[in-house]
Amino acid sequence: MKFSFQRSALAFSVGVAIAAAASAAAQMAPVVGEVSPGAxxxxxxxxxxxxxxxxMTKERYGVLYYSVSLDGLHWRRINGGRPVSDDYHGHASIARGGDGRYYLAGNKSDDDPFVRFWVSDDLVRWTPFGTYQPDLKDVPGHVNALQRVGAPKLYFDAPSNTFLVTWHTPNVPWIRQDPERIWSSQRTLYATSRDLKTFESKPKLLFDWDIATIDTTIVRHDNGKGYCAIVKDERYPSFNWTSGKTVRISCAPSLLGPYPMPGPPISPNFREAPTLIRAPNDREWLMYYEQYAGVSYGVSKAPRLEGPWYQLQGNSGVERWNRFEMPAGTRHGSMIEISRKQYDAIVSAFPDKPAR
Known part of the structure; x- marks a missing residue:
């Protein structure tokens, strides 16, 4: 009887050990569709x-160029590296309106009093559409706002059939002795419009937190119940503000908020101009951002907008290490998903060698 009990106990222990080993092996094994780290x-x-x-590019700031990708990770500049528009100037931001056409926002510089719009049926030919001059006098909560309109961005909200235009405006002038103070006074302002011709109210602050923000873009929350604002935290980094000059995200139940304090950094410090796409597998988000000024692009990946995020390696100079590739000198851009038919038409319209 004693021998039988010992044999049963031994069998049980062996079974537990085998099960534990199998569980550990399962945890270490790559998920189907994934590869081992570094492979x-x-x-x-x-x-x-x-x-x-x-x-735009490092060499020609504000001028419009196109790069394209089939996988959302490996990009190539088209049109032989030449601009695709003689007319446009700005930090390109594209939104598709309810009429199916594409709208592009820009301006001549931060000192330009106008946000300027272009429109296109096919993403090949852009024609001027109109302008909007924000009245920056007496912006509630942003006393003494300067007449500066930085990097206007465009978002179209299909449920409300409304365009949201965002930009950043400081309220402290630049001085040589303290060049960062103008940037630490930047705040994200917005205006709404049904048609980009008539705007429904004076500019307002999009966020009620006391944090300098620029380069704000809006996307629909992936839970289908709200919106997420992707911002650059424009405070200068320090031991007291380690998230300075990073890309962060805040999600709210409605388009105009209220947005809670943004989450932890998605990017390293000294990154800006975030732009977001859904990966081709529809399971991951790819967040691109620029290491300024024109040093390189980086990208972080997450299964959900609220994370967890991690950074991909790319542009390393070692091809087998790279998970993404971006043409050198690429700056401040707007990524959108297009159809393969649109891709073919755009590449055909902007060949590397111009027709004779």
Missing amino acids: PETPYIDPNKAYLLAH
Whole structure:
């Protein structure tokens, strides 16, 4: 009887050990569709999807260029590296309106009193559409706002059939002795419009937190119940403000908030101009941002907008390490998903070698 009990106990112990080993092995094994850390990857490509990046370059600030990608990770500049518009100037921001057309926001500089709009049916030919001059006198909560309109961004909200225009405006002038003070006074302002012709109210603060923000973009929350604001925290980094000059995110139940304090940094310090796309597999978000001024692009990946996020390696100079590639000198852009048919038409319209 004693021998039988010992044998049963031994069998039970062996069974537990085998189960534990199997569980550990399962946890260590890669998920189907993924690869081991550091192993070569073949990015997924959806035959019906592609991506467009409208951007400027380090050499020609504010001028419109196009880069394209099939997998959302590996980008190439088209049109032989030449601009795709002689007319546009600004920090490109594209939104598709309820009429199916594409709208592009920009301006001549931060000193330009106007936000300028262009429109296109096909993302190939852009024509001027109109202007909006924000009245920056007496902005509630932003006393003594300067007449400066920084990097206007455009978002179209389909449920309300409304365009949201955002930009950043400081209320402290630049001085040589303290060049950061103008940046620490930047706040994100907004205005709304049904048609980009008539605007429904004077500019207002989008956030009620006392944090300098620039380069704000809005996306629909992936839970389908709200919106997320992607911002650059414009405070200068320090031991007391370690999130300074990073990209952060805040999600709210409605388009105009209230937005809670943003979450932890998604990017390293000294990154800006965030732009976001959904990966071709529809399971991941890809957040791009620029290491300024024109040093390189970086990208972070997450399964949900509220994280967890981690950074991908790319542009390293070692091809087998790279998970993404961006043409050198690419700056401040707006990424959008397009169809493969649109991709083919855009690439055809802007060949690397111009027709003779």
